[in-house]
Amino acid sequence: MTIKPLAPDELLTTTRSVRKRLDLTRPVPMDLVRECLEIALQAPSGGNRQGWHWLVVTDAGLRKAIGDYYRRSLRAYYESGTSAGKLFQDDPVRGATQRRVSDSSEYLGEHMGEVPVMVIGCITATGGLPPGNQAGLWGSLLPAAWSYMLAARSRGLGTAWTTLHLAYESEIAELLGIPSDVRQGVLIPTAHYTGDTFRPAARQPLDEVLHLDRW
Known part of the structure; x- marks a missing residue:
């Protein structure tokens, strides 16, 4: 596999959530x-415990089942009135961006079960959260x-960061056989x-969110 020769700054600033442009x-x-x-x-981890686990889902039936849960969660999210498209509606610039984000999120939600690879990042949480x-x-x-x-990104793959599946974390854990002391943290659909x-x-401009010494 050819790795794109991206300089660090370019890699960090152009790794986007890919939703509509995933090759299904x-x-x-x-x-x-x-x-x-x-x-x-x-990557670093607290105390170098490395308590992470990575569940890579490629089975078509399992992907469809996770996709169904994800779609249900997405619909509830949109019905709640707190989705991305509802934010910054009084700002013509940011509002337009939010609507595009919302549209692409809805598309991914309808097609999540078709994404060829799902990577679920998990971590051991002995005794619960x-x-x-x-x-x-x-x-x-x-x-x-x-x-x-x-x-x-550097290998020609698109990904998206999402946690909407966590509304059905226990159901997905049962579906995939995840132990009770392991919690899911992120779902990363992966495709060319x-x-x-x-x-x-x-x-936002840096100076709007930057605080020096005190708030």
Whole structure:
């Protein structure tokens, strides 16, 4: 597999959530997924525990079942009135962006079960989720998941970060045989992408969110 020669800054600023441009018909070799996960395992984790687990789902029946749960969760999300498309409606620029995000999210929701590979990042949580601040737990998984997405981008794969499946976490855990002391943190649909127009996204100006020494 040819790795795109992307400079670090370009890789970091052009790795986007790919939803509409996932190739739903082209298989993704498991060796390619393994390469990306090997890179993900180099990410930091609290105490170097490396308590993560990576469930790679390729079976058509399991993907369809997860896709069905995901679609149900997405519909509830849209009916709640808090979806991306409802945000910043009074801002013509950001509002238009939010509507595009919402549209692409809806498309992915309808086709999630057709994505050739689903990667579910999990972490051991013996005794259940800790009370109060859980940053230490999830901070030992999510950097590795992002590293996976970066590695996928450089190998011609599109990914998207989503957690909507967690509304049915227990059902999906039973479906996939996930132990009770392992919790799911992220679902990353993975496929070859169509098109090649990745570029940095519009973001809030740094000075609007930067605080020096004090808030």
